[in-house]
Amino acid sequence: MRSYLPLIVGFGGYNAAGRASGHRAYERMIYESLGNSDKQRVLASLKALTGLADDVDEQTVLNASLVRQLDPSVLDTDKARSAINVELNSDEQTSTQFELSARQMPSNIPETWKVEALDEKARRFRITVSEPLKARIDVQDALQVRAAGQLPTGFNPGDYYRSTHHPRGLQMSILAASDAINSVGIDWQQIQDSVNPDDVAVYSSSVMSQLDDTGVGGMMNARVLGKRSSSKQLSLGFTSMPADFTNAYVLGSLGSTGAVTGACATFLYNLRWAVEDLRRGRRKVAVVGCAEAPILPEVIDGYAAMSALATDDDLRKLDGSEEPDFRKASRPFGENCGFTIAESAQYVVLMSDDLAMELGATIYGAVPGVYVNADGYKKSISAPGAGNYLTMAKAVGLARNLVGDDIVKNSSFVQAHGSSTPQNRVTESRIFDRVAEAFGIDSWPVTAVKSYVGHSLGPASGDQLACTLGIFNRGVLPGIKTIDKVADDIYGNRLSISNKDQNLGPNGAKVAFLNSKGFGGNNATATVFSPSLVDDYLQNHYSSEQLASYKAKAAKVEQAQESYFDGADTGDLKPRYHFGSDLINEDEISINRHEVSFPGYTKAVALDDNEGLEGF
Structure with a gap:
């Protein structure tokens, strides 16, 4: 049976850096390295989200993004x-x-x-x-923690569609999944008509559930506060709701669905399901994502009680100052004191290479493999362990086996988990150093997006992936600008960690390794290939006629994408929210011994497939 290469054909979402599609959030991270016209585009996009006037000065717009002091409209930390x-x-x-x-x-x-x-x-x-x-x-x-990676100030996802009673995390899911689908540049109906209904998969979840008052947080507090639970708090609070909302209201999908959770590695857990499905031909399209809205007093108290968060007092002590530097609260691989909690929703659209060729889809990258391993016996459930050595080594080994030693040594980089805790900076840098030594890498570029957007828990690797696709596009690795220098106790002999943007160039950014070290021993590492490597793959697997046909279709798709990006930069986010419309009339479902057909879906689902098993 033929295997397929899972290609990234769309991505979108929202975090503290702004909108992911069109590389806007990534461009906010490398703002200092942009030309004037690109800077104006980033500013326009942020103004559209924040509602700031066109004549507002540049610094005010920039200050409304990235890690910063919590805005009272999200959470009044003093009250x-x-x-x-x-x-x-x-x-x-x-x-x-x-x-x-x-x-x-x-x-x-x-x-x-x-x-x-x-x-x-x-x-x-x-x-x-x-x-x-x-x-x-x-x-x-007052809270002990006042810094967070909140969405751009003034941006309320629920304002863009009929979001009554929806928890904030699910509001973010609707907009993020819509952004990813819109970024593909191919009408979803055309994609759906090109495949069988069950050739589509959605894998998405949240780690912390929907903990605000409209979700399980409100339900769990109702009796204690003398209130009544609503009919929606329990159902909308499930960790599977980001997938369920995407299926029911964004895509209208009849395909496979799942909601895997694995602490901070959750996005990669869901991505792994999709990659395995696409590689084996079980699915042709997969939408993968996570959404998390954990900026709540109770959640902040919980992580602070674990001594996991960078509190205001810790930041003061670290800098020897009377006021904490909220903008630099998250300091991966520097002198740090804890992570900075954040909210984010990130989604990607993947296709098998044959379907992407057929439809002319834009190729942002490919994910040949995602590896997940536990830690073995542990002395503490929160302590890091051995499993991440295995995931990193397997991810690098896959890249070496597919594209060769030279590219891995000279054209790869690492998206570190980089949680900004003292323990992480030591243990993760040691893993990278040991793997680099094993594979003959002398100076491995490392970045950590949590320095910009904080730690969004479940979607954290989605933040990494969106940034990675931007690095492939521009060749600029975001520096860890919140640190003055790397800490003295990291293992950095074979690592290149800078507090300034590194220009890797198009030939220096061909392979990325996305790393996640989750609470409880949930380790995951993904291997991601650049569009240039995918192009080499397509050249070797398709004829010149097929490639010419693909390029002709791709040109039209790119025009549709640019049209969407231009509109989104002015605030036209085009949320996809189909509530109560296009419902399937069950009386019109046709079933026979060979297939099942559904009204509104062009192709039927075959029942003759033996799933690769031999007859008994």
Whole structure:
């Protein structure tokens, strides 16, 4: 059976750097290295997202992006919701009284309560308590952490479509998946008509679930806060909802679906499913993504309690200053003190090479393999372990086997997990150094996008991949600009880590290794090839006539892409949200022993495939 090369034909999303499609978020990272016209394009895109006026100065626009002090519109860190437990002293002479409606009355009345109806229909009651009464008082309190990789200030994903009752993470999913689909430049209906309904796959998830008040966060707090759960909080809170929303409202897909989670490696876990499907010919199209909206007081408190976050006090101590430098909160491979939490939604569209050729799809890169390994026995579930040595070595070994030693040694780079913790900078740099030594790499370029956008948990490697496609496009590796120098304790003899952008050139950026070290031993590394390498592959696998036909179609696709990018730069994001439309009439589904046909889908699903198994 023939194997196929999974090609990246579209990508999109939103993080602290802006919109991913058209390389805008990546261009924000290398802003200092851009020419004036490209800078103006980045500024225009950010203005469209933030709602800033055209005459606003450059620095104001730039300050509304990347890691920075949290904006009160997202979370007021000085007035975060909290509560204190108190005991109200009462006795027979000084009792405590309060009133409740009939709906508020508990089914089991405490023995210490004296209850009086205040009206004939018993719609309201007076409660008298003559003993000490425990009570919870709502207060506002300051958070230990005020820096985050939030979406550009003023950008609210829910404003772009009918998002009533949708948690923020799912709002981001709708816009990010739409951005990725629109970036392909080929109408989705045409793609869908070109394949069988089950030749499409969607793999997407969130790690932390939807934890805001419209999701499971609100449901879990409802009883304690004296509220009622809504009918949507539980269902919309599932970790699978980013995939479910993409299927049901963005694509209308009948194909395979899944939602894999693996802590910070979650995006790569989902990508692995898609790559395996496409390589083996089980699917022809795969949409892969993650969405996470964890900038909430409770989540920040949780990670701070683990000493995982860069708190304001830690940043002050690190710099010896009275005020923390929020812009430089995330400092991978430098003197650091913890990671910076972030929100992001990132999606990519992959096709098998034969379908991409048939449709004339633009090729941004290829993913020949994704490797996942655990750590073995561990002394602590949060401690790094041995598995990442295996994933990195296998990813580099695959590249060497496919494109040769020379390209791996001289034209590859690493997208580090780079979480900005002291432990990570030592352990990850040691892995890179050991692998570089094994493969004869003398000066391996390394970057870490978390220095720009923070740590978005599940979508973190989606942030890496979007940046990688930009590096393939321009040849500029973003420097880790939040550090003055690399820390003295990293293993850097064979690594090239800079706080300035590195111009690798088109020949120096042909292979990327995306690395993720997830909590609990969830290690993953992806091998990603540049468009130039994919072109070599196509030249060797297709005839001159097929290539000429592909190029003619690709030119028209590129025009459609540029039209979308130009519109998106002015705020026309074209969200795809099909709620209650184009529903399948189940009465029109046709089934026989050979196939199943669905109304609205050009091709049928065959039932004669033995899935590669021999008869019994």
